[in-house]
Amino acid sequence: MDDIGAATKRNEIYGRTRVPVGPIQVPFPGNFLFLKYMPGIRKWGPYDELSPLVWEEFLALIERKKLPVTVGVTATWVEDSGTLTPFPKKFPGQAAFLKTAALSGIIEIANHGLTHCVLQNSQFKPRLFSSNRKAHREFWDWIPPETHQQNIRDSQAILQDYFGFPVTTFIPPGNVFQPCTVEFAAEHGIRTLSCKTPSRVENDMAFVGDEDLVPFHDREIALEGVAWLENKSEDFAVEHLRFVRDLGDELRHRGTLKL
Numbered sequence: 001m002d003d004i005g006a007a008t009k010r011n012e013i014y015g016r017t018r019v020p021v022g023p024i025q026v027p028f029p030g031n032f033l034f035l036k037y038m039p040g041i042r043k044w045g046p047y048d049e050l051s052p053l054v055w056e057e058f059l060a061l062i063e064r065k066k067l068p069v070t071v072g073v074t075a076t077w078v079e080d081s082g083t084l085t086p087f088p089k090k091f092p093g094q095a096a097f098l099k100t101a102a103l104s105g106i107i108e109i110a111n112h113g114l115t116h117c118v119l120q121n122s123q124f125k126p127r128l129f130s131s132n133r134k135a136h137r138e139f140w141d142w143i144p145p146e147t148h149q150q151n152i153r154d155s156q157a158i159l160q161d162y163f164g165f166p167v168t169t170f171i172p173p174g175n176v177f178q179p180c181t182v183e184f185a186a187e188h189g190i191r192t193l194s195c196k197t198p199s200r201v202e203n204d205m206a207f208v209g210d211e212d213l214v215p216f217h218d219r220e221i222a223l224e225g226v227a228w229l230e231n232k233s234e235d236f237a238v239e240h241l242r243f244v245r246d247l248g249d250e251l252r253h254r255g256t257l258k259l
Contacts, residue, residue, distance in 0.1 A: 002171055003217045004094070005087040006074035006116040009049065011124050014131030015041040031131050044133070047222045052093040057226045059101050065233055070194070070244040071098060072112030072171040075155035082119055088162040099163055108243040110169035111190065113138045114155035117173075137174035139181045149184040156188045169194060169244045192248025199251060206248035213244065 003009060015030030015038070030041050037046075050058070062069050076084035077091075088095040101107045116138055117124035123135035134140075139148055152170075159167045168191045172181065175195040182193060182205055192206045199209040214236060220228045242250075 001069055001216055001218060001221075002072040002112050002173075003116070003219065004071055004073045004098070004112070005049070005077060005091060006112065006173070007078040007124070008045070008074075008116045008136045008173070009219065009222075010046045011078070011117065011126060012044045012133060012136040013037065013046065013126040014043050014133050016043060031127075032129055036126075036131075044219070047219055049091060050094065050218050050222060052097055054221065054226065055094055055097040058221060058229070059097065059106060061226050061230055063106050065230070066238055067229075067233060068108070068241050068243045068246075069106075070108040070110050070169060070171075071102075072110045073098070073159060074112045074116045074173070075114050075158040078115050078117060078119065078124060080125075082122060082124075084115065086158050086162075088158075095162060102163055102165070108169065108245055109159065109163055109167055110171050110194070110244060111152075111155050111159055111167050111185075112171045113173045114151040114158075118143070137176040139172055139177045141178050145178075145180045145184075148178065148181045152181070152184045152188050152190075156190075160189075168192060169248065171195060171244075191252070192245055194244045194248075201252055204252065206251040208244055208247045208251060212247055214241070 013036050015036030016028055017030050018025040019028045030036055035041050073087055076086055079085060098107065098109065102109045116136060118135045118138070118140070124132065126132055138151060156167060166189055168189060170185045170190040170192070171194050175197065177193070177195070185193065186203070186205055192208055194208045194213065196210045197207050199212055200207050214232070
């Protein structure tokens with residue numbers, strides 16, 4: 001589950017640009033002004049961060065059903081001014097629930113970036129007449145390598161200092177990463193990278209593709225409730241599920257995943 005603590009849920013705003021009319025898809029100005037905020041047209045945000053009450057219900061469900069959930073946490077919340085507030089400071093109640101659950105072995109904490117977005121020139125903010133979706137991927141090839149390095153370093157420091165244990169799984173926001181991103185992740189203790197990419201091992205980094213996971217976002221829980229996950233869990237064999245870090249270890253040791 002991704003996007004915990006990410007201000008992307010507030011700022012990534014875009015709408016439908018095609019609507020079905022009979023058998024064809026007709027262009028539609030879904031990104032024009034207020035249209036992209038309207039139900040039925042909006043495709044992503046805004047939606048609320050999960051409350052401690054929802055987390056309590058969520059964690060009770062996954063413990064009862066023995067669902068090993070890897071939780072991707074974005075290490076800072078991007079304020080409207082562009083300043084960064086560390087996740088544990090912005091959401092102390094939520095952070096406390098996750099820390100207890102992680103220490104109890106109920107969940108795995110993964111790194112989901114420092115900002116989840118591009119800060120330069122306030123590109124992360126909603127636009128009047130277009131989508132800002134591309135600005136809500138953090139590790140583009142046109143972002144300087146030193147920014148990749150700093151964001152990996154700072155996000156690892158925030159998460160590991162608060163949770164008190166190594167964070168070894170990295171989930172690049174929006175499936176976007178570069179060779180230098182992987183290099184810097186490895187330098188800062190990451191051993192497994194998880195996103196929409198072919199599963200493989202390169203230079204001892206395990207890449208776990210989405211085909212080996214049940215990926216979802218906190219958005220599903222925020223909009224549809226914990227019942228969404230309970231219903232979803234009926235679709236797969238729980239006994240074959242593992243944390244992403246465990247899938248990475250298996251891939252690294254065996255060269256293939258056995259699900």
